[in-house]
Amino acid sequence: MTRILYELCGNDAERPFSPFCWRAKMAILHKGLEFEIAPRPFTEIADIAPEAGKTVPILVDGERTICDSWAIAEYLEDSYPDRPSLFGGAGGRAAAKFVDSWANASVSALLVRLIVKDVHDILAPADQAYFRQTREARFGQTLEEVQHDREARVAEIAKALVPMNIMLRSQPFIGGNNPLYGDYSLFGTLQWARVSSPLKLIEADTPVADWFERCLDLFDGSARRIPAAG
Numbered sequence: 001m002t003r004i005l006y007e008l009c010g011n012d013a014e015r016p017f018s019p020f021c022w023r024a025k026m027a028i029l030h031k032g033l034e035f036e037i038a039p040r041p042f043t044e045i046a047d048i049a050p051e052a053g054k055t056v057p058i059l060v061d062g063e064r065t066i067c068d069s070w071a072i073a074e075y076l077e078d079s080y081p082d083r084p085s086l087f088g089g090a091g092g093r094a095a096a097k098f099v100d101s102w103a104n105a106s107v108s109a110l111l112v113r114l115i116v117k118d119v120h121d122i123l124a125p126a127d128q129a130y131f132r133q134t135r136e137a138r139f140g141q142t143l144e145e146v147q148h149d150r151e152a153r154v155a156e157i158a159k160a161l162v163p164m165n166i167m168l169r170s171q172p173f174i175g176g177n178n179p180l181y182g183d184y185s186l187f188g189t190l191q192w193a194r195v196s197s198p199l200k201l202i203e204a205d206t207p208v209a210d211w212f213e214r215c216l217d218l219f220d221g222s223a224r225r226i227p228a229a230g
């Protein structure tokens, strides 16, 4: 059976950066399943599986096609119950949904305003035009304006990560002693920044910095193999 993860790529297909695709990839690795990667630029996503959705990640697993990182995590958990759990039970699944929402609404939403022009710069030319048009319409500003004066706003990220730093004083992962999907939710967001922007976002010598290094080491350093930007 062929299992294919369609993920976003930029000009260099060897440097995947999408936060949602990283979540899906870490989830498949956690389950220990074999899979192939199919990198696609923004302008080819709509053709992957139009009936399933218009965003990546998209997982094709035999007869099934699943779009959306959270839907992929739930699909993997329910389809492969004998593999290591991504959620650690019903309560863990519910809590992971909160972490996923928090990573999106409280971290990614700040982060995108610090790195959006850097993301643009690593895209292929055809994608750059699409990305600029859609994101400038979304923000109501040019990409340069969105990212302007970003050094002054890096502290917002540290503030958003305070709950993580407090929690990590008493446990090494969001999942407890070992990582669970909630770890991959936040990891995907921070790996997006690591791969696409030279801006230093995580304060050194903090519990979050140590946790991020532990996540980079998971699955034989799968995520660390992609060099950081800059």
Ligand SMILES: N[C@@H](CCC(=O)N[C@@H](CS)C(=O)NCC(=O)O)C(=O)O
Pocket: 008, 018, 019, 020, 021, 042, 045, 054, 055, 056, 057, 067, 068, 069, 070, 134
């Ligand atoms: N809720 C979706 C969001 C996925 C998403 O927004 N993916 C971006 C790439 S990071 C995308 O495919 N965008 C398509 C576009 O902007 O046209 C998920 O969790 O998978």
